[in-house]
Amino acid sequence: MTINEKSYAYGAQKSSIREIAAYGSARKAQIGAENVFDFSLGNPSIPAPESVRASIARALELPPTQLHGYTPAPGLPAAREAVAASLNRRFGTSYAAGDVYLTCGAAASLSISFHTLVNPGDEVIVIAPYFPEYRVWIETAGATCVEVMADPETFQIDVPAVAAAINERTKAIVINSPNNPVGSVYAQKNLEDLAVALHDAEKRLGTQIYLISDEPYREITYGAEVPWVPAIYDRTIVCYSYSKSLSLPGERIGWVLVPNTNPEHDHLVLAVAGAGRKLGFVCAPALFQHVVIDCVDEPTDVEAYAENRRALTEGLSALGYEFIEPQGAFYLWVKALEPDANAFFERAKALELLPVPSDSFGCPGWVRVGYCVSKETIVNSMPAWKKLAESYR
Amino acid sequence: MTINEKSYAYGAQKSSIREIAAYGSARKAQIGAENVFDFSLGNPSIPAPESVRASIARALELPPTQLHGYTPAPGLPAAREAVAASLNRRFGTSYAAGDVYLTCGAAASLSISFHTLVNPGDEVIVIAPYFPEYRVWIETAGATCVEVMADPETFQIDVPAVAAAINERTKAIVINSPNNPVGSVYAQKNLEDLAVALHDAEKRLGTQIYLISDEPYREITYGAEVPWVPAIYDRTIVCYSYSKSLSLPGERIGWVLVPNTNPEHDHLVLAVAGAGRKLGFVCAPALFQHVVIDCVDEPTDVEAYAENRRALTEGLSALGYEFIEPQGAFYLWVKALEPDANAFFERAKALELLPVPSDSFGCPGWVRVGYCVSKETIVNSMPAWKKLAESYR
Numbered sequence: 095m096t097i098n099e100k101s102y103a104y105g106a107q108k109s110s111i112r113e114i115a116a117y118g119s120a121r122k123a124q125i126g127a128e129n130v131f132d133f134s135l136g137n138p139s140i141p142a143p144e145s146v147r148a149s150i151a152r153a154l155e156l157p158p159t160q161l162h163g164y165t166p167a168p169g170l171p172a173a174r175e176a177v178a179a180s181l182n183r184r185f186g187t188s189y190a191a192g193d194v195y196l197t198c199g200a201a202a203s204l205s206i207s208f209h210t211l212v213n214p215g216d217e218v219i220v221i222a223p224y225f226p227e228y229r230v231w232i233e234t235a236g237a238t239c240v241e242v243m244a245d246p247e248t249f250q251i252d253v254p255a256v257a258a259a260i261n262e263r264t265k266a267i268v269i270n271s272p273n274n275p276v277g278s279v280y281a282q283k284n285l286e287d288l289a290v291a292l293h294d295a296e297k298r299l300g301t302q303i304y305l306i307s308d309e310p311y312r313e314i315t316y317g318a319e320v321p322w323v324p325a326i327y328d329r330t331i332v333c334y335s336y337s338k339s340l341s342l343p344g345e346r347i348g349w350v351l352v353p354n355t356n357p358e359h360d361h362l363v364l365a366v367a368g369a370g371r372k373l374g375f376v377c378a379p380a381l382f383q384h385v386v387i388d389c390v391d392e393p394t395d396v397e398a399y400a401e402n403r404r405a406l407t408e409g410l411s412a413l414g415y416e417f418i419e420p421q422g423a424f425y426l427w428v429k430a431l432e433p434d435a436n437a438f439f440e441r442a443k444a445l446e447l448l449p450v451p452s453d454s455f456g457c458p459g460w461v462r463v464g465y466c467v468s469k470e471t472i473v474n475s476m477p478a479w480k481k482l483a484e485s486y487r
Numbered sequence: 488m489t490i491n492e493k494s495y496a497y498g499a500q501k502s503s504i505r506e507i508a509a510y511g512s513a514r515k516a517q518i519g520a521e522n523v524f525d526f527s528l529g530n531p532s533i534p535a536p537e538s539v540r541a542s543i544a545r546a547l548e549l550p551p552t553q554l555h556g557y558t559p560a561p562g563l564p565a566a567r568e569a570v571a572a573s574l575n576r577r578f579g580t581s582y583a584a585g586d587v588y589l590t591c592g593a594a595a596s597l598s599i600s601f602h603t604l605v606n607p608g609d610e611v612i613v614i615a616p617y618f619p620e621y622r623v624w625i626e627t628a629g630a631t632c633v634e635v636m637a638d639p640e641t642f643q644i645d646v647p648a649v650a651a652a653i654n655e656r657t658k659a660i661v662i663n664s665p666n667n668p669v670g671s672v673y674a675q676k677n678l679e680d681l682a683v684a685l686h687d688a689e690k691r692l693g694t695q696i697y698l699i700s701d702e703p704y705r706e707i708t709y710g711a712e713v714p715w716v717p718a719i720y721d722r723t724i725v726c727y728s729y730s731k732s733l734s735l736p737g738e739r740i741g742w743v744l745v746p747n748t749n750p751e752h753d754h755l756v757l758a759v760a761g762a763g764r765k766l767g768f769v770c771a772p773a774l775f776q777h778v779v780i781d782c783v784d785e786p787t788d789v790e791a792y793a794e795n796r797r798a799l800t801e802g803l804s805a806l807g808y809e810f811i812e813p814q815g816a817f818y819l820w821v822k823a824l825e826p827d828a829n830a831f832f833e834r835a836k837a838l839e840l841l842p843v844p845s846d847s848f849g850c851p852g853w854v855r856v857g858y859c860v861s862k863e864t865i866v867n868s869m870p871a872w873k874k875l876a877e878s879y880r
Contacts, residue, residue, distance in 0.1 A: 096606075096658070096694070096695050097603060097604050097751065097754060097755065097758050098602060098603055098604060098605060098606055098628075098758060098762065099606070100761070100765065101602055101603050101758040101759075101761035101762040101765060102754060102757055102758040102761055103761060104760075104761030104762075104764050104765050105756075105757035105758050105759065105760035105761025105762070105764065106757045106761070108760075109764070112559075112560065116559070135557065137556045137557050138556075140551075141551030141554075142551060142554070142555050146555075147547060150543070150547065154540060154543065158533075158534030158535060158734070161534075161535070161737075162535050162539075162734060162735045162736070162737050162738050163530045163531075163736060163737045164528065164530050164736045164737050165737050166505075166509070167505065198591055198739065198767075198768070198769075198772075199769060201767040201768070201769045202767045202768070204767065205766060205767025206767070209491060209494055210490060210491055210494050211490050211491060212491060213489075213490075213491055213492070227764075230764060230765060231765070231767055234765040234766065235491075265489070301489070302489050341551070341555060342555045343555070343556060343557045343769075344554075344555050344556045344557050344558050344770060344772070344773025344774075344776075345555050345772050345773055345774060346591065346739075346769065346770070346771075346772050358490065361490060361495060362490065363498075364495055364498035364499045365490050365491060365494040365495040365498050366494075366498065367497075367498035367501075368493070368494040368495055368496060368497030368498025368499070369491065369494040369497075369498070371497050371498065371502070371620075371623060372493065372494060372497050372623060372624070372627040373598060373627065373766050373767065374591075374594040374595045374597065374598025374599070374624055374766065375591070375594070375595070376591075376592060376594045376736075376739060377737060377739070378739075379591075379737070379738050379739050379772045379775070380737025380738055381737075381738060381774070382772070383737075
């Protein structure tokens with residue numbers, strides 16, 4: 095092979111989530127959508143709010159070059175201003191438009207953040223189980239992805255384990271709360287302990303350690319408070335996307351925030367822009383930048399996910415499944431009924447149930463059940479879950 | 488600096504085109520838009536065709552999850568199919584949907600292509616003058632950017648010079664026709680000569696050399712025929728964007744084509760997908776994938792650019808400026824009135840004229856004048872061009 099081997103490998107392997115979703119689509123075409131219970135993808139079933147449609151309609155009335163033209167690379171000033179103002183209202187901060195860099199969604203936010211921070215040879219710590227694409231982007235930026243298991247009881251960050259994994263090559267830690275795939279929300283105390291551990295390590299090693307807070311599920315919680323991470327640890331970068339909160343995953347719109355409290359703020363703002371430029375992100379889609387201006391404070395329809403969560407947890411509970419009670423996001427982390435999650439998945443698949451086995455999340459023995467589907471899918475899947483459980487008796 | 492130095496540098500330097508455009512916007516705010524003649528950016532002044540608006544309206548009636556949901560990473564099957572069918576109609580080819588990978592615009596197409604092909608240590612040849620971001624993306628992919636000057640009279644590819652620049656590390660050559668910044672369209676014979684030279688070099692060196700054909704201006708010509716490059720050289724990848732043809736530069740929608748005639752087709756299709764994944768491109772913006780389905784054969788309003796071209800070339804001609812008669816795209820390559828194009832630019836700037844000096848295109852002594860502006864801007868700029876010329880008498 096004379097072409098780039100890693101690109102080939104990443105194309106040939108595919109993401110297991112995407113692979114299962116593709117199988118689900120094909121299977122639905124074969125036997126009817128109502129007979130396949132596809133829990134693989136984090137594709138919200140809840141429509142985008144009506145205000146998105148209204149915002150698009152309004153944008154279409156703009157003068158042509160303002161409507162679909164290039165925006166500045168970091169985004170329309172009004173959109174960046176709207177994001178900063180919204181954060182300031184919610185978290186008592188004093189961010190400016192210049193701290194916000196609009197991106198083509200969370201994947202871009204994260205890829206850009208890794209390319210902003212790491213140099214070849216660096217290490218980036220992820221809290222397992224974790225979103226598998228983190229590893230792809232971390233390795234592409236030239237760093238090593240170091241997995242640290244979450245606390246196996248609470249799925250909070252295991253701070254002593256993180257501290258033990260830090261060395262002079264550790265450039266950053268990625269956290270994701272509310273968490274995909276587990277649904278945990280990191281408590282204020284947990285994050286404060288992490289901050290102390292990071293500062294201790296920085297002092298001990300004479301290095302700087304960054305915290306990348308990946309927050310696409312911030313608005314989707316079931317009572318839990320999601321602390322504002324930059325208020326707890328200074329060297330934080332926040333990654334966000336409207337994919338989940340506004341149900342716009344296909345439109346690729348999100349942002350990176352370099353808080354003005356980050357001691358490297360001015361350098362990082364430029365490096366974020368440089369990383370975006372390097373990778374070929376010219377600007378975030380212009381039409382959806384206008385949507386951000388209008389819909390930045392639009393509430394997320396959490397009640398629909400809460401109902402799904404109830405239906406799924408009550409149903410699986412009654413069938414004897416064990417799972418982690420999710421505090422946020424829209425995934426249920428269910429214990430496989432045998433040690434090998436892939437074998438368990440194959441049995442589920444034979445019953446037309448499509449969760450995602452946990453191995454690709456860096457953690458054996460579980461499956462992720464995405465409940466951002468229709469409630470009907472959850473209710474109608476229960477006989478199959480029952481058969482699956484019975485097959486293990 | 489412990490963060491990524493190259494990202495910082497790319498953020499701190501900025502693209503000179505973007506820098507001039509930002510100055511232009513600020514200056515317009517100061518002294519009024521009508522008093523600044525900003526020829527810096529390739530931002531079409533011609534509105535997107537009415538069919539784009541109609542397509543967006545139609546898409547908004549789709550079921551919610553189909554509308555804004557994740558698409559498959561390479562794009563909606565119907566959109567890929569539409570692109571392949573359109574190419575087949577126009578070029579007598581037999582491409583399939585699977586040969587087309589939708590991207591977030593031409594920058595993404597190129598960045599993905601470089602990451603698909605090159606390994607660290609490889610060289611990629613560009614034909615100077617060239618779009619300056621090529622160098623950024625080539626270097627980011629780990630390769631060296633090698634400049635080969637175009638023929639100084641015709642601005643066609645100087646094939647002997649390309650042949651002389653090829654060595655065992657040469658992985659690819661990027662061509663861009665119709666050309667930004669010069670407006671040349673490479674003739675069939677010129678491309679055939681290039682193909683012979685590349686095949687000779689492949690045989691001599693025992694290597695494979697790819698041709699990346701960057702074609703966002705394909706539809707914008709003034710009579711010249713734009714040959715279909717994969718019909719001339721087998722190891723070609725085509726990069727395209729709807730930024731110019733549909734006036735959608737801010738929406739980030741384009742594609743990479745791996746023609747079925749490329750001997751590495753199957754490997755490349757996977758590697759393109761892997762490169763997109765690696766860089767954090769999840770999918771092209773979903774709404775504009777629907778627009779592609781509807782508008783793939785929409786004609787471009789070339790007449791407006793032709794009128795601008797006439798006004799600009801006649802005006803500058805009468806004032807004694809020398810320039811290359813553009814066969815396509817919407818840029819005029821004008822000889823600076825002194826050897827130092829930056830000094831010439833500074834004098835122009837003092838008269839509120841904002842072309843782009845040629846140095847960042849890898850070629851001294853010229854300026855690029857983008858005529859995708861309103862005709863009014865061109866006409867009203869003539870007194871300033873006159874003063875500029877007079878200042879050199």
